[in-house]
Amino acid sequence: MLTATEIAGFAGAGLAGAAYVPQISHLVRARCSAGISRLAFVVWLLASLLTTTRAIAIHAGVFIALGGIQIAATALITLCATRYKDTSCPIHLPAQPGHASGPCSDFQVTYLKETT
Numbered sequence: 001m002l003t004a005t006e007i008a009g010f011a012g013a014g015l016a017g018a019a020y021v022p023q024i025s026h027l028v029r030a031r032c033s034a035g036i037s038r039l040a041f042v043v044w045l046l047a048s049l050l051t052t053t054r055a056i057a058i059h060a061g062v063f064i065a066l067g068g069i070q071i072a073a074t075a076l077i078t079l080c081a082t083r084y085k086d087t088s089c090p091i092h093l094p095a096q097p098g099h100a101s102g103p104c105s106d107f108q109v110t111y112l113k114e115t116t
Helices: 004-030 038-057 061-083 106-115
Strands: none
Touching: 004 061, 038 061
């Protein structure tokens, strides 16, 4: 039977995994590696492998689960960032001269047209 703190720990591990979803989703769907530090993710992958090895050695279930999630997510991000190296989606492309920088909402575009 799990204790309340173990349940909280597994919930935290799940939350940590959910936090990776937007990054992975953007990498895979947009094939965009803008802003991704491959070196940082390689280091996080190594750190996850080392700490998960310790968690397995001491049979720490919550930390094994967390480590497994982090290993899978950081490995996937590292692989996708390498595959899509130097690629950007339209949102991350540099602003063109004479255009507003960054994406504009329909409201902003309409407002700019009306005020210029």
